[in-house]
Amino acid sequence: MQSQNISDIIEKYLKSILADAEHVEIRRSEIADLFNVVPSQINYVIKTRFTIQNGYLVESKRGGGGYIRIEKVNLLDDADVLDTLIQVIGDSITQRDAYAVVQSLYEDEVLNRREAQLILVATDRNTLGVDDHDLENSLRARIIIGILNHLRYES
Amino acid sequence: MQSQNISDIIEKYLKSILADAEHVEIRRSEIADLFNVVPSQINYVIKTRFTIQNGYLVESKRGGGGYIRIEKVNLLDDADVLDTLIQVIGDSITQRDAYAVVQSLYEDEVLNRREAQLILVATDRNTLGVDDHDLENSLRARIIIGILNHLRYES
DNA sequence: ATAATGAAAGTCAATATTAGTCAAAGATAA
DNA sequence: TTATCTTTGACTAATATTGACTTTCATTAT
Structure with a gap:
């Protein structure tokens, strides 16, 4: 029913490998052949779904x-997760990247589910409702x- | 009572699916074709009949x-209290009044302390950092x- | 060594495929 | 009649797909 587009399917495939292994190493053209897409689509999948925010x-x-x-990295292993994330966010972030960031914080147990949801709602495009994208x-x-x-200032 | 208009019929169709399933996933143009309406009518049906209030x-x-x-979600008992608050807030609220709202939600145990703090930070004047007070x-x-x-709902 | 060749991956813009918005026109109910 | 609800379609926005062209690197030939 869901994931009708090929990019989602490729994403799931790669993540299923990463569920069992530390990292995946692919040959771009092989994966492209496997799913019958042009090689550059692999770059698209990676660029949209395997970012550092993710x-x-x-x-x-x-x-x-x-x-x-x-490679899947654990933000908590870094010296200072929050600093890293703040740097990555900079002074502008899309809804998609924000989702990835919050998801990562949830996976790393910095936020629980409810808190993550609250933040996503607060920063949702429709919630903010401004027409100027910047x-x-x-x-x-x-x-x-x-x-x-x-x-960082609370217990 | 007769409710013979197409929007009502589409509404019933979707709800009949939701009677048996957790959620419906549709392709807008398919449903539009199925009922011989323009695609944007599906948005109209959703906007008027599948609101969070419902x-x-x-x-x-x-x-x-x-x-x-x-997706059909379970509305909580607090739902009507939230309605009242939403009405009171309207389309504008000062930081001071927001504090009072969040405080009362905390006292009513709708929010815990951490969640309340999150909301206050998110809506703080310095966080938003816009010059225009309105x-x-x-x-x-x-x-x-x-x-x-x-x-309103359990997630 | 250096140059030529081929085998990868990267970039980017054009095109395709969806859904969303909004306002005008039409229909219905009060 | 008037207010509200429904229907329609032109325009917009987001996301996915494709392919031509570029860059990088390893290997082979000179």
Whole structure:
């Protein structure tokens, strides 16, 4: 019923491998062949679904023996998660990236489910309801960063 | 009582599916074709008949493989209290009044301390950081109302 | 060594495929 | 009649797909 588009299916495939392994290493053209899409669609999937906001690191190499390697990283392992995230957010963030950030915080148990939902609602496009996109994205960044900064001062 | 208009019929159709399933996931154009109406009429039906006040959550995605998904949720007992608050807030609220609203929700145990703090941070004048006071107050109203609407149901 | 070749992956913009918005026109009810 | 609800469609926005062109790297030939 769901995931009718190929990108979602490829995403699930890669994540199913990552569920059992530390990382995935693919040959772009092989995955493209496997799902009958053009190679550059793999880049699209990675760019939209395996960002650092989502908690993934991607590295690759071109030329003979080239590869794309995707690794799931745990933000809590970093010296300071919140600082890292705040840097990544900067002064503007899209709803999609915000979702990824909040999801990562939930997975790392910085936020519980209810808190994560609250933040997503507060920063939802429709909630903010401003027509200027730049303003919307900067408000979202301010709200999330405000909350992240608050989290570091409470027990 | 006869309710012979198409919007009512589409409403009944969707609700009959929801009687047996947790949620419905449709392709807008398919339903529009099925009932011989323009696609945007589906939006009209959803907007007028599947509101959160009636206990429905709606989410959608555009682009290839896009969909509209309607989910029936359980409304909580607090729902009418929330209605009252939403009315009181209207389309603008000062930081001081917002504090009072959040405080009372905390006292009524609708929110715990951490959640209350989150909301106050998200709607704080410095967090929002807009110069225009009217805009600030209306953003604050939208955020709090968005959250109150979210608190209506069990997720 | 250096140059040429081929085998990868990357970029980007055009196109395709959905859903959303809004306001005008039409229909119905009060 | 008038107010509200419904229907329609033109326009907008978001997301996905595709392919031509570019860049990088390893290997082979000179």
